[in-house]
Amino acid sequence: MQITLKKKIVLGVTGGIAAYKAAELLRLLIKAGAEVRVVMTPAACEFVQPLTFQALSGHRVYTDIFDGEAESAMDHIELARWADLMVVAPASADFIAKMRQGYGDNLLLTLCLAEKKSIAIAPAMNQQMYANLATQENLKVLAERGTLIWGPNAGEQACGDVGLGRMLEAEAVLRLINIHFQPGKLTGKRVLITAGPTRESIDPVRYISNHSSGKMGYALAQAARQAGADVTLVSGPVNLAAPPGVQRISVESAVEMFDAVMGYVDVSDIFIACAAVADYRVAQQSQQKIKKTSDQMVLSLTPNPDIVSAVTGVDEPPFTLGFAAETENLEQYAADKLSRKKLDMIAANRVGNSETGFGTDSNEILLLWAGGKQLLPLAGKPEIARQLIDILADRYAEIN
Numbered sequence: 481m482q483i484t485l486k487k488k489i490v491l492g493v494t495g496g497i498a499a500y501k502a503a504e505l506l507r508l509l510i511k512a513g514a515e516v517r518v519v520m521t522p523a524a525c526e527f528v529q530p531l532t533f534q535a536l537s538g539h540r541v542y543t544d545i546f547d548g549e550a551e552s553a554m555d556h557i558e559l560a561r562w563a564d565l566m567v568v569a570p571a572s573a574d575f576i577a578k579m580r581q582g583y584g585d586n587l588l589l590t591l592c593l594a595e596k597k598s599i600a601i602a603p604a605m606n607q608q609m610y611a612n613l614a615t616q617e618n619l620k621v622l623a624e625r626g627t628l629i630w631g632p633n634a635g636e637q638a639c640g641d642v643g644l645g646r647m648l649e650a651e652a653v654l655r656l657i658n659i660h661f662q663p664g665k666l667t668g669k670r671v672l673i674t675a676g677p678t679r680e681s682i683d684p685v686r687y688i689s690n691h692s693s694g695k696m697g698y699a700l701a702q703a704a705r706q707a708g709a710d711v712t713l714v715s716g717p718v719n720l721a722a723p724p725g726v727q728r729i730s731v732e733s734a735v736e737m738f739d740a741v742m743g744y745v746d747v748s749d750i751f752i753a754c755a756a757v758a759d760y761r762v763a764q765q766s767q768q769k770i771k772k773t774s775d776q777m778v779l780s781l782t783p784n785p786d787i788v789s790a791v792t793g794v795d796e797p798p799f800t801l802g803f804a805a806e807t808e809n810l811e812q813y814a815a816d817k818l819s820r821k822k823l824d825m826i827a828a829n830r831v832g833n834s835e836t837g838f839g840t841d842s843n844e845i846l847l848l849w850a851g852g853k854q855l856l857p858l859a860g861k862p863e864i865a866r867q868l869i870d871i872l873a874d875r876y877a878e879i880n
């Protein structure tokens with residue numbers, strides 16, 4: 481598809497082997513009709529010469545915070561105001577850490593501080609560096625502040641490692657820039673999402689729960705919001721902040737989640753059931769702490785309401801996507817849930833391993849619907865969420 485992009489873009493390039501991809505991105509942006517100014521960090525200049533970007537953009541490249549000539553042409557505050565969007569690609573681990581802290585010790589960082597419109601970053605680094613808790617926390621904080629995080633991809637890396645950390649290809653970044661400027665596919669739609677685990681109390685100090693971190697559901701909430709939807713997130717207990725612009729309703733148990741969801745079904749166009757809802761709760765919750773009296777303890781459990789089935793069972797159900805968390809027979813079990821729970825779509829999610837499912841930062845999803853399926857290959861949960869919302873929006877538009 482030929483993309484036309486009559487926009488002003490600041491392309492930030494940081495130091496990393498993926499800096500060469502920025503040259504290709506610049507070429508594609510210029511071809512699409514965008515006006516681009518390139519800002520490079522000193523480390524980026526070690527990987528690619530500024531002259532390359534100057535030749536491709538037709539403009540001088542900004543590299544030095546103390547460059548009087550460049551400042552007199554367009555100072556860094558003016559450059560930040562000029563841009564419709566700032567894209568940092570590749571964004572190194574070091575740059576991401578400094579951006580999170582609010583450093584301004586190079587020109588690109590000062591621009592990030594001065595930029596009032598959107599900033600998108602395309603992380604690129606070694607897979608261990610990406611997985612490091614410090615990097616993950618930095619990305620989480622930036623996402624919570626509204627920075628768009630595009631990628632990374634999984635695959636073979638320049639250093640020979642394999643894993644998450646490769647920068648998205650230039651074409652993919654161009655597509656995301658284009659989508660950013662389109663009216664969102666879900667503009668005006670009300671999306672209800674469940675996320676996280678539920679907790680089923682045994683007594684005042686103990687509960688039954690599962691390993692859901694909420695990362696997948698929260699990423700979906702953010703992606704739906706970025707697609708223009710009005711998002712309500714019904715969340716079990718997790719350690720995550722609500723994405724910007726998303727209304728969160730916090731619940732503990734499956735029954736509380738059921739009540740919250742049913743209160744919003746009538747006003748929702750789309751329902752996404754990503755929560756790991758406990759199938760059973762303790763039949764008789766003790767009001768007092770249960771004392772250890774013998775070597776064995778038997779708990780009697782009673783079924784919880786099936787929230788997603790209750791939603792698809794109402795007279796005019798919203799378009800509903802359920803999840804199927806499976807350790808085996810993924811497609812078969814998911815297809816069974818698709819029809820048994822009367823869903824419009826289902827996201828089959830392999831669980832019980834270190835790369836996909838519960839608690840992981842990455843995921844792989846097989847999307848199924850009547851007469852169709854699509855694999856979303858291994859990628860970070862925000863990336864999977866963006867792809868999933870994009871496909872869901874197309875299916876929703878086809879049916880409605």
Ligand code: PMT
Pocket residue numbers: 674676691692693694695696697734753754755756757758759784785786787788789801802803804805806817829831837838839840
């Ligand atoms: O939170 P993360 O750590 O990021 O992990 C994400 C995830 C693995 C939890 C998520 O991607 C996922 O797979 N969620 C569904 C988990 C689950 O409970 O699957 P299930 O196959 O048991 O349930 C099928 C569907 O019925 C799900 O949409 C579930 O939300 C729904 N359900 C289940 C039981 C119940 N009582 N009510 C429900 O609505």
